[in-house]
Amino acid sequence: MDVLKGTYSQLIESKAKDLGFDACGFTQAEELTAEKEILKKWLDNHMHGNMHYMANHFEKRVNPSKLVEGAKTVIVLLTNYTPKEKQSHPDAPIIARYAYGQDYHYVIKDQLKQLYSYIKDEIYPSLEGRYFVDSAPVLERSLAVRAGLGWIGKNTHLIHKKLGSYVFISELIINLTLPPSEPIKEACGGCTRCIDACPTQALTSPQTLDARKCISYLTIENKESIPQEFSGKMENRVFGCDICQEVCPWTWKSRPHTNEKLKAVTKILELTKERWQELTAEEFSEIFRKSAVKRAKYTGLKRNIEFLLSKK
Ligand code: SF4
Ligand code: SF4
Numbered sequence: 001m002d003v004l005k006g007t008y009s010q011l012i013e014s015k016a017k018d019l020g021f022d023a024c025g026f027t028q029a030e031e032l033t034a035e036k037e038i039l040k041k042w043l044d045n046h047m048h049g050n051m052h053y054m055a056n057h058f059e060k061r062v063n064p065s066k067l068v069e070g071a072k073t074v075i076v077l078l079t080n081y082t083p084k085e086k087q088s089h090p091d092a093p094i095i096a097r098y099a100y101g102q103d104y105h106y107v108i109k110d111q112l113k114q115l116y117s118y119i120k121d122e123i124y125p126s127l128e129g130r131y132f133v134d135s136a137p138v139l140e141r142s143l144a145v146r147a148g149l150g151w152i153g154k155n156t157h158l159i160h161k162k163l164g165s166y167v168f169i170s171e172l173i174i175n176l177t178l179p180p181s182e183p184i185k186e187a188c189g190g191c192t193r194c195i196d197a198c199p200t201q202a203l204t205s206p207q208t209l210d211a212r213k214c215i216s217y218l219t220i221e222n223k224e225s226i227p228q229e230f231s232g233k234m235e236n237r238v239f240g241c242d243i244c245q246e247v248c249p250w251t252w253k254s255r256p257h258t259n260e261k262l263k264a265v266t267k268i269l270e271l272t273k274e275r276w277q278e279l280t281a282e283e284f285s286e287i288f289r290k291s292a293v294k295r296a297k298y299t300g301l302k303r304n305i306e307f308l309l310s311k312k
Contacts, residue, residue, distance in 0.1 A: 008123050008124070008176070008178055009026060009178050009179060011122070011123060012024065012075060012118075012119060012123070012178075014116050015115060016075075016115055017116055018079055019111045020079070020111055020116055020259055020261075021077040021078065021079055021111065021115075021189050021258075022027030022077065022078050022079055022080040022163055022167070023077070023078040023149050023160060023163060023167075024076070024077050025075075025076050025147030025148045025149045025181040026073055026074070026075055026076070026147055026178045026179065026181050026237055027073070027074050027143055027146035027147040027148075027180050027181065028072070028073065028074070028146075028156070028178050028180050029061040029063075029064040029065040029071035029073055030063065030064075030065060030074055031062060031174055032062050032063065032139055032143075032146075034140050034239065035062060035139055035142040036062040036077050036310035037268050039058075039061070039062060039139070040058075040210070042253065043055050043058075046212075047164075047208075047209065047210045047211055047212065048205075048211055049211045049212040049217055049221070049222065050221065050222060050224070051211060051217070051221050053137075055273030056137065058135040058214035060125035060137050061137035061138065061139060062139065063171045064138065064143070067128055067130075067136060067137065067173065068111070068173040068174075069109065069215055070128060070160075070175040070189040071129060071173045071174065071175060072174065072175055072176060072178075073173075073174055073176055073177060073178045074143050074146075074147065074171050074172070074173050074174075074182075075115075075147075075170070075171060075172040075174065075178070076140075076144045076146075076147040076149055076169065076171045077108075077111075077112070077115075077170050077171065077172075077241075078144065078145050078149055078158075078160060078163060078167040078168070078169060079104070079108055079111075079168040079170070079259070079262075080161075080163045080165060080166065080167055080225050080254065080255070080261075081098050081101070081104065081166050081167065081168055081257055082164065082166040082251070082255065082256050082257055082261055083097050083098070083099075083101075083166075083253045083257070083258035084172065084271070085102050085263050085264040085269055086231075086285070087102065087269050087271075087273070088238070088269055088270045089270075089272050089273060091236075091273045092272055092273045092276055093236055093237070093238035093239075093272055093273065093276045093304075093308055094235070094236050094237050094238060095237075095238060095239040095240060095268070095293060095303070096199040096216065096237075096239060096240025096241065096242050097166055097242055098240070098292060099166070099239055099240060099268075099291055099292040099293045100167070100265065100268060100269065101261075101262040101263055101264050101265060101291075102261060102262065102263075102265070102290045102291065103290055103291055103292045103294075104133070104168050104262060104273060104292065105133055105134060105135065105292075106290075107133075107262060108133040108168055108261070109133055109135075111170075112131035112132075112133065112170055114295070115131075115172065116129070116172055116174075119174070119176070123176075126175070126178045127174060127175065127176060127233060128175045129172055129173050129175055130173055131170070131171065131172045131173070132170065132171055132173070133168065133169075133171075134169075134170075135237075138171060138173075140158075140169040140170075140171065141156075141157070141158045141169065143169075143171060143243065144158045144169050145158065146180070146183060147180070147181050147183075148180075148181030148182050148183050148184055148236075149181075150184065150185070151184065151185070151187065151188075152207055153165065153186075153188050153194065153248060153250070154188050154191070154192065154194055154195055154203065154206035154207055155164070155194035155195075155203060155244035155248060156208070156209045156244075156247060157244070157245060158248045158306045159187075159188075159248070161184070161187070161250070162188060162244075162253070163254055164248070164251040164252075164253060165245050165248060165250060165251055165254075166242075166251060166254060167217040169198075187250075188206070190202075191249070192206075193247040193248060193249070193254065194244035194245075194247055194248055195244075196247075197244060197246075197247040197280075198243060198244055199215070199233045199234070199243065200214065200215060200230060200233050201213060201215045202214040202215075203244065210270070213230075214241070215230075215233075215235070215237045215240070215243075216240045216241045217243035218230060218234075219234075219237060219238060219239055219240060219241070219296065219300075219304045220239060220240060220295060220296050220300070221253075223300070225303070226303065226304070226307045230307075231262060231307070231310065234307065234308055236303055236308060237271075237295055238276065238304045238305055238308060239293050239301065239304065253256065262265050265287075265290075265291060265304075267287050268287060268288070268291060268293070276305055277305060277309065279298075279302070279305070281298045284298040284301065285298070
């Protein structure tokens with residue numbers, strides 16, 4: 001190990017940057033006691049709607065050391081996805097920014113794998129652990145806060161002081177003990193822009209989202225019809241909704257990402273209103289082949305488009 005210069009944490013941070021991550025922090029793999037109570041109350045109030053998986057593996061979700069045996073540290077990584085591009089046609093149905101490019105799961109998984117191999121090969125040969133990007137019961141935002149990467153805004157998103165909130169969170173849960181990063185203070189202050197701007201009043205109080213009312217849930221996770229009470233309130237959103245982030249001053253400062261692998265797909269951004277409306281199953285498969293939009297499936301996307309059209 002004498003060839004290595006710097007602490008293990010510094011080396012890992014530096015490698016994470018080389019691999020394309022924008023921020024990196026460390027926290028202990030332990031029970032998230034306060035967050036556990038909040039999650040329990042949220043689930044008891046059925047605010048997760050039909051996302052039944054949120055209630056599964058409860059103990060693992062609130063304790064990374066139960067998810068990964070022998071875990072000591074969670075390395076939390078952020079990837080900026082702030083796009084520089086916009087959808088070309090202002091009247092076209094709007095999709096969430098995270099879905100502009102290739103599905104981030106593939107891109108980030110590959111980077112996580114490389115970081116894991118680096119730690120095992122160069123730092124700690126006895127390394128054991130797992131890595132995840134949105135693929136396991138993990139309270140990613142809470143872990144990011146504990147790892148000093150930001151705070152949870154009143155809009156429920158993680159906010160990083162420089163990157164804003166258009167960030168993907170991923171993590172390595174490993175058996176190597178590393179010193180935890182220092183958490184930072186929340187900095188929403190007296191602002192309530194996100195709560196005021198939400199078209200469906202889904203932010204029922206600061207940091208509390210009633211998913212059943214959230215356009216993001218209604219257009220992606222929800223497998224039923226969209227309830228009529230939301231007619232006329234969808235703000236032309238066909239897949240996801242960024243409104244509570246668009247109005248947040250912390251996102252105005254974020255710089256566009258430069259990650260080639262997350263580059264926006266021109267074919268998606270150039271879809272006109274008419275082409276969205278006439279989209280066939282074949283076109284859907286072709287255009288969204290590598291996109292996160294395929295999560296909604298063709299039938300879900302068609303349902304969303306028809307709901308927008310039926311607006312009175
Ligand atoms: S994503 Fe949209 S609907 Fe959901 S809380 Fe934010 S503003 Fe409201
Ligand atoms: S809009 Fe204001 S209150 Fe909402 S998350 Fe941003 S800073 Fe916080």
